[in-house]
Amino acid sequence: MELQLALDLVDIPGAKEIVNEVADYIDIVEIGTPIVINEGLRAVKELKEAFPSLRVLADLKIMDAGGYEVMKASEAGASIITVLGVSDDSTIRGAVEEARKQNTKVMVDMINVKDIEQRAKEIDQMGVDYICVHSGYDHQAAGISSFEDLLTIKRVVNRAKTAIAGGIKLSTLPQVIAAGPDLVIVGGGITGQDDKRAAASQMKQLVSQV
Numbered sequence: 001m002e003l004q005l006a007l008d009l010v011d012i013p014g015a016k017e018i019v020n021e022v023a024d025y026i027d028i029v030e031i032g033t034p035i036v037i038n039e040g041l042r043a044v045k046e047l048k049e050a051f052p053s054l055r056v057l058a059d060l061k062i063m064d065a066g067g068y069e070v071m072k073a074s075e076a077g078a079s080i081i082t083v084l085g086v087s088d089d090s091t092i093r094g095a096v097e098e099a100r101k102q103n104t105k106v107m108v109d110m111i112n113v114k115d116i117e118q119r120a121k122e123i124d125q126m127g128v129d130y131i132c133v134h135s136g137y138d139h140q141a142a143g144i145s146s147f148e149d150l151l152t153i154k155r156v157v158n159r160a161k162t163a164i165a166g167g168i169k170l171s172t173l174p175q176v177i178a179a180g181p182d183l184v185i186v187g188g189g190i191t192g193q194d195d196k197r198a199a200a201s202q203m204k205q206l207v208s209q210v
């Protein structure tokens with residue numbers, strides 16, 4: 001099981017500062033959608049240059065033009081690029097096709113997908129690398145978690161790796177780990193702590209036991 005740090009509410013220098021603190025304990029660093037909106041794919045490029053041994057995920061949440069956007073993020077140095085599960089099949093297939101050419105990977109974010117079971121089965125057949133259940137900030141504010149959705153995709157996804165994101169804290173991590181995702185994505189559970197290094201270290205220790 002791997003640990004991904006999600007960075008959302010920082011600029012490029014702020015992102016580098018946090019990764020410097022926790023790089024020993026994370027497998028993947030995510031350049032979150034707000035950073036890409038504020039700073040562009042330059043953020044992906046600079047983080048990859050600063051931390052070449054880490055995989056960088058570009059959280060573009062692609063909804064259209066999957067091939068083109070995967071190409072641009074891959075050229076910037078991303079190893080994994082996100083596409084929305086609510087997108088048209090052609091967008092997801094285009095993203096996968098381009099990722100194969102670029103030797104990068106596609107993660108499908110299932111945020112706002114209504115029928116998780118049915119859509120996860122369909123997407124699993126499209127050759128994506130990860131299927132991620134996600135309770136976004138707006139759902140978190142409404143008290144919605146994606147834990148049940150994780151159990152669903154664990155049941156029906158055979159090919160892709162499974163991931164979970166959204167409000168995961170040290171206190172909820174053991175329950176998440178017990179469900180057996182391949183990848184756990186944590187943002188505020190690390191970045192919101194006074195001692196980010198200690199938080200990341202404790203989380204890495206837990207996910208590494210599996």
Ligand SMILES: O=C(CO)[C@H](O)[C@H](O)COP(=O)(O)O
Nearest residue numbers: 006136166167168186187188
């Ligand atoms: O993609 C995101 C929001 O859309 C976040 O990166 C993701 O939810 C992880 O962050 P947190 O652990 O703070 O919820």
